[in-house]
Amino acid sequence: MQTVLQHPLFTPILVTLVIVAVFPLLAGYIVLVERKVLADFQVRLGPMRVGPHGLLQPIADALKLLLKEDIIPADADRSIFWLAPVISTFTALTAFSVIPFSKTIYVADVNVGILVISAMSAVGILGIILGGWASNSHYPLLGALRSAAQLVSYEVALAFALLSGLMVAGTLSLQGIVQAQMQRGIWFVFSNYGFMIVPFVVYMIAATAETNRAPFDLPEAESELVAGFHTEYSGFRWALYFLAEYANIFVVASVAVTLFWGGWLRPFPSVKWLALLDYLVPLLVFAGSGAASLVLVKRLKDPLQQKVLVGAALLLVVAGLVYVIPAVNAAAIGPFWFLFKVSLVIYLMIWFRGTFPRFRYDQLMDIGWKWMIPIGMGAIVVNAALGMLPPR
Amino acid sequence: MPTSYAETYFPVLLQAVIAMAVAAGMLGASYLLGKRVRNRVKDMPYECGIEPTGSARERFSVKFYLVGMLFILFDIEAIFLYPWAVVYRELKMFAFLEMLVFIVLILSGFFYIWKKGALDWGETGERRFRKP
Numbered sequence: 001m002q003t004v005l006q007h008p009l010f011t012p013i014l015v016t017l018v019i020v021a022v023f024p025l026l027a028g029y030i031v032l033v034e035r036k037v038l039a040d041f042q043v044r045l046g047p048m049r050v051g052p053h054g055l056l057q058p059i060a061d062a063l064k065l066l067l068k069e070d071i072i073p074a075d076a077d078r079s080i081f082w083l084a085p086v087i088s089t090f091t092a093l094t095a096f097s098v099i100p101f102s103k104t105i106y107v108a109d110v111n112v113g114i115l116v117i118s119a120m121s122a123v124g125i126l127g128i129i130l131g132g133w134a135s136n137s138h139y140p141l142l143g144a145l146r147s148a149a150q151l152v153s154y155e156v157a158l159a160f161a162l163l164s165g166l167m168v169a170g171t172l173s174l175q176g177i178v179q180a181q182m183q184r185g186i187w188f189v190f191s192n193y194g195f196m197i198v199p200f201v202v203y204m205i206a207a208t209a210e211t212n213r214a215p216f217d218l219p220e221a222e223s224e225l226v227a228g229f230h231t232e233y234s235g236f237r238w239a240l241y242f243l244a245e246y247a248n249i250f251v252v253a254s255v256a257v258t259l260f261w262g263g264w265l266r267p268f269p270s271v272k273w274l275a276l277l278d279y280l281v282p283l284l285v286f287a288g289s290g291a292a293s294l295v296l297v298k299r300l301k302d303p304l305q306q307k308v309l310v311g312a313a314l315l316l317v318v319a320g321l322v323y324v325i326p327a328v329n330a331a332a333i334g335p336f337w338f339l340f341k342v343s344l345v346i347y348l349m350i351w352f353r354g355t356f357p358r359f360r361y362d363q364l365m366d367i368g369w370k371w372m373i374p375i376g377m378g379a380i381v382v383n384a385a386l387g388m389l390p391p392r
Numbered sequence: 393m394p395t396s397y398a399e400t401y402f403p404v405l406l407q408a409v410i411a412m413a414v415a416a417g418m419l420g421a422s423y424l425l426g427k428r429v430r431n432r433v434k435d436m437p438y439e440c441g442i443e444p445t446g447s448a449r450e451r452f453s454v455k456f457y458l459v460g461m462l463f464i465l466f467d468i469e470a471i472f473l474y475p476w477a478v479v480y481r482e483l484k485m486f487a488f489l490e491m492l493v494f495i496v497l498i499l500s501g502f503f504y505i506w507k508k509g510a511l512d513w514g515e516t517g518e519r520r521f522r523k524p
Contacts, residue, residue, distance in 0.1 A: 016410055020414050069426045069428055069429065074436065089411065089414075094411050097403060098404065107407055110400050135437065135448075137444070152459060152460060156470060166477045167478075172478060239422075362512070369506075370511060373466070388485065
């Protein structure tokens with residue numbers, strides 16, 4: 001047993017299996033959160049039927065999609081039609097392999113981690129183009145073309161924004177980037193006299209476009225293209241595209257957190273007495289939200305739903321209390337901070353969707369080429385000049 | 393701690409294989425579980441309820457090819473900048489000035505294609521207003 005635990009591949013395999021097993025469920029719950037948050041923005045309730053406050057909705061959705069009929073249009077290229085969603089999903093999930101969840105929890109710490117993620121997102125475009133082409137139908141083809149042009153345009157802006165971050169970090173390894181932030185005691189978004197906020201904003205805009213999210217969801221503009229490249233996809237094939245989209249959202253949010261917001265570090269990582277935050281914040285987040293949902297129990301009519309909600313709330317309270325145990329805290333605080341920050345970034349992207357109207361296609365390309373790329377290049381030059389200044 | 397190149401990348405390969413297997417497996421499961429009732433109308437490509445007209449494999453705007461080429465140019469430039477970005481602190485002023493020259497050259501090319509209208513989609517600015 002001991003030899004198994006100490007094998008160098010033990011942690012990578014465990015983390016891989018956890019990612020591949022948990023992420024599809026997590027994606028379902030991100031969708032639920034998104035629907036709930038959007039509903040809240042629009043003063044409605046969102047999903048409420050399946051489970052208390054719609055808590056079991058993702059599971060019901062997954063089962064429904066699994067049991068759907070498997071339709072391939074008569075004119076489609078059958079093999080490519082099969083392959084395309086698999087390419088999208090596998091590239092999105094493979095990008096997870098270089099993300100550092102904490103000091104010890106990661107699949108691989110390769111010295112060109114950022115490039116692995118860029119490469120995976122570039123190959124992921126293939127899944128979209130092939131899917132649109134293989135459908136052999138008008139709307140998917142138009143959607144795929146738009147999507148490809150949009151993705152490659154914003155890929156350049158994304159690369160420039162990342163470059164600014166990398167110049168401060170001085171390494172391409174994602175684990176190394178977090179270590180550098182720990183050594184210098186500053187999250188990179190605040191370094192270079194606060195100028196790094198510019199590349200961060202460019203990154204967020206480009207990342208929103210890269211993941212086909214509103215207000216840049218032109219490839220899926222339902223008012224003109226039905227559903228864009230996946231119009232002909234239904235059932236679980238469509239679910240795979242969906243999974244890939246949410247996996248990509250998670251990956252870009254993780255890169256933003258790792259490169260700009262300190263990865264798995266707590267706020268002010270160099271100030272010793274703030275280590276107190278390691279205990280306080282998880283307790284407040286978990287136990288607080290658990291206690292808040294206990295208040296809501298009385299409002300539910302159905303006794304079964306009441307029981308489910310009490311169970312979920314107690315689970316949250318217990319999770320909060322477990323974080324107070326020092327040994328558990330030391331092991332689990334890295335993933336907590338990482339996932340906490342990633343959730344905030346994902347919330348920001350949902351907020352974008354609830355706030356901004358969709359752009360027209362020429363406006364989208366203008367923002368990409370005439371604003372983001374020049375600003376990104378300018379940011380590199382300014383960052384380089386600031387880096388040449390003598391250290392403070 | 394993994395030392396060799398292959399050892400570092402093996403977990404990435406592993407994750408790629410597992411991810412692909414899971415994606416294919418889920419498709420397979422749904423293929424087996426779902427029922428199938430096929431007919432001609434259901435297998436038609438979607439076209440908002442009317443009979444599809446013409447082939448879907450049409451020619452498309454040259455703009456998309458242009459964007460593809462520009463992407464390759466600028467992405468390669470970004471790739472050139474990556475190694476410099478990592479070590480520019482050690483290389484000090486020399487590398488900074490060299491890269492400044494490189495970026496200025498690229499920027500001049502960028503503004504050239506901008507002025508040539510390669511980045512314009514749809515009618516913009518003056519041309520739109522001049523129309524009767």
